Amino acid sequence: MIELKNVSKTFTLHNQNSAVIEVLGNVNLTVAPGECVALTGSSGAGKSTLMRMIYGNYLSQSGVISIDGTDLVQAAPRDIIRLRREVLGYVSQFLRVVPRVPTLDVVAQPLRSLGVPAETAENRARDLLSRLNILPSLWSLSPTTFSGGEQQRVNIARGFAHNYPALLLDEPTASLDPTNREVVLTLIEEAKARKSAIIGIFHDEAARSRVCDREIDVSRFTPALAV
Amino acid sequence: MMQDTYNFAYLDEQTKRMIRRAILKGLAIPGYQVPFASREMPMPYGWGTGGVQVSAAVLTPEDRFKVIDQGADDTTNAVSIRSFFERTAGVETTTATEDATVIQTRHRIPEQPLTEDQILVYQVPIPEPLRFLEPRESETRKMHSLEEYGLMHVKLYEDISRHGHIATSYAYPVRVEARYVMDPSPIPKFDNPKLDDNPAIQLFGAGREQRIYALPPYTKVISLDFDDHPFDPSKADQPCGLCGSNESYLDEIIVDDAGNRMFVCSDTDYCEKRQAAGHKGKFAA
Amino acid sequence: MTPLLSVRDVAKHYGPHIGCADVSFDLYPGEVMGIVGESGSGKSTLLNCLAGHLAPDRGEVVFDTRTEGPRDTVTMSEPERRMLGRTDWAFVHQHARDGLRMGVSAGGNVGERLMAVGQRHYGTIRQTATDWLGRVEIDQNRIDDRPTTFSGGMQQRLQIARNLVTGPRLVFMDEPTGGLDVSVQARLLDLLRGLVRDMGLSAIIVTHDLAVVRLLADRLMVMKSGRVVEQGLTDQVLDDPQHAYSQLLVSSVLQV
Secondary structure: OEEEEEEEEEEEEOOOOOEEEEEEEEEEEEEOOOOEEEEEOOOOOOHHHHHHHHHOOOOOOEEEEEEOOEEOOOOOHHHHHHHHHHOEEEEOOOOOOOOOOOHHHHHHHHHHOOOOOHHHHHHHHHHHHHHOOOOHHHOOOOHHHOOHHHHHHHHHHHHOOOOOOEEEEEOOOOOOOHHHHHHHHHHHHHHHHOOOEEEEEOOOHHHHHHHOOEEEEHHHHOHHHHO | OHHHHOEOOEOOHHHHHHHHHHHHHHHHOOOOOEEOOOOOOOOOOOOOHHHHHHHHHHOOOOOEEEEEEOOEOOOHHHHHHHHHHHHHOOOEEOOOHHHOOEEEEEOOOOOOOOOOOOEEEEEOOOOOOOOOOOOOHHHHHHHHHOOOOHHHHHHHHHHHHHHOOOOOOEOOOEEEOOOEEEOOOOOEHHHHHHHOOOOOEEEEEEOOOOEEEEEOOOOOEEEOOEOOEOOOOOOOOOOOOOOOOOOOOEEEEEOOOOOOEEEEEOOHHHHHHHHHOOOOOOOOO | OOOOEEEEEEEEEEOOEEEEEEEEEEEOOOOEEEEEOOOOOOHHHHHHHHOOOOOOOEEEEEEEEOOOEEEEOOOOOHHHHHHHHHOOEEEEOOOHHHHOOOOOOHHHHHHHHHHHOOOOOHHHHHHHHHHHHHHOOOOHHHOOOOHHHOOHHHHHHHHHHHHHOOOOOEEEEEOOOOOOOHHHHHHHHHHHHHHHHHHOOEEEEEOOOHHHHHHHOOEEEEEEOOEEEEEEEHHHHHHOOOOHHHHHHHHOOOOO
16 A cells, blocks of 8 residues: 655755755555554654655655555656545644634544545544533533644544544654543554555554554665664 | 808808718717717807717708707807807708708707607717716726626616616616617606607707717617516606696606695797697696 | 546746746546646746646646637637637636636626527526526625625635636636635635536646635645656645655645
């Protein structure tokens, strides 16, 4: 489902004498449907960068990032957007939304953009928000005013609204209390059972060992650290 | 004496040729506004300088000339234009619609049906029907040439939304031969049906605006409307107080300080003829 | 799939000065593209060339028309182009007063395009106008009020209703949120997002506000001195800009 071949990433900082920083090189990895792979490595090793490359958010300089048969390195924007809409989900560490949009609409949005009727999409959103213990009284409010933990749970609800065949999770259990952490891990297990291919970053070791089938240390793709 | 000083009908022959060319072009493209080099006339703008130039260009010594102002032969404007052509052209004048060969009019069409032997000359203050909503001349010309007339209906829409019906009661826009939208000059909408299929030649002159347009005989002229708000050429629902006519367009006249009023024909020639034939309204002397 | 708009090598010069040059791209149905750049970068010139308001000096702007398939709008006749301008295209101006008839009621403003394409039933026109005022969150009791009595945000929403009432397929927007309060901007952006999604619109949005394109645009084109220096997926260009100018542009934004 997710396959990376000889992928590399450099940053060219034009405003700092065009310094070229080689961040990742020769990345090769494969994730099969129903498999959950953890990215590990010390801070700065490039876990989040790699995650963003797989999402198409960062441009890869070479190689192939194939998701469901589409090569993200070469794909046109509309193909990446279609892939993100239908196939590839991403739960980032930060919630980014249009101000003033109610929480319920934020969570229902991925389904709405797939053409799911409003009522069906909102029912799914209500179900997820309830499971993640967001009080119904908050659903009609914009999440921009919520606490960090609440925002993170809204973010997770949105990320799991559609059953993506491929899912990227960046610290999904960070800043969550034990109850909600349990809910999120259950959601991940359900996604695996539905044969989603998952790549995650977990600092929470217990969580990692519970849901992940294997670990990949990103440091070995990091030229600066490998030298 | 005047004939020694002025050319026949005041304008020199070159100017008349120029105006006739504009008229011919107007007749060839019914409803299209033809620019012409309007001359200074010995009367202020707004007093019919466009109509006077058109009349001067079409008058021949054999013509019999009639002038009406809001239907009346005896108002200042009508009297002075009539005497202008009596002095500068020496043509016969008349107040009888059926006797006239050229009729210059301000804001009315005579009640008496016109014939193929007659020319009706309208005085036009604002020839551009689209100006109400689009002040740019460059843009309105383009809209005419491309038949983009949605804006005309916006004006009517505004009327209905504000008054519940199309409240435009004069200068009511028309579509000529399914092509040009035309301002019929500020005639009451009651007169609009007379524009259509009229045997006479109808010429429109706007002096200040330097435009001439025309309707050749028997031209199809449709008043714009909506399917659910059809054009209604209504008038005051009264008979004439003097001649009792139920068919003619009426003016409302306040008759005393107590605010009493009566309705009388705006077409004085029509009204007088009916009275002479013995018709009487309830205010008739 | 046929692109809705296919732009090839468009250039516009003002004397020796370059308005825009060497611009080529394809826009597909349902795509929203942002064009960013500083003042004078040529983004408005380009938008006006694409929308038929300016004749480019060279290049093609091929639009996939409903009846005749792809046609070059630069060489098509003016009546055809103007017909597109009031049916399949819409243009949202930065200043609502440039896109509205300020002397005409809100209902008349929305109804104009309907009447322009031959709608002649007052009741139907009014009903459609009422529906559209609701869709852009304007109180339907305001239908007979003139836009001069509206706030800036309401005027902009009215302009959008007036433009979208005939169900266009391509919307050009020139700084649609410029000059509005931040809180009003957010509401307008949300409204635009909803309309774009529900109507399946394609749009080209010119703005210097990177937050606007992040929220509305699928893809992004960065312009400098009349030329496109970078284009790609919106979040990729904003989060991982490749060109020196794009990096400068992104890093110049104040973080809130």
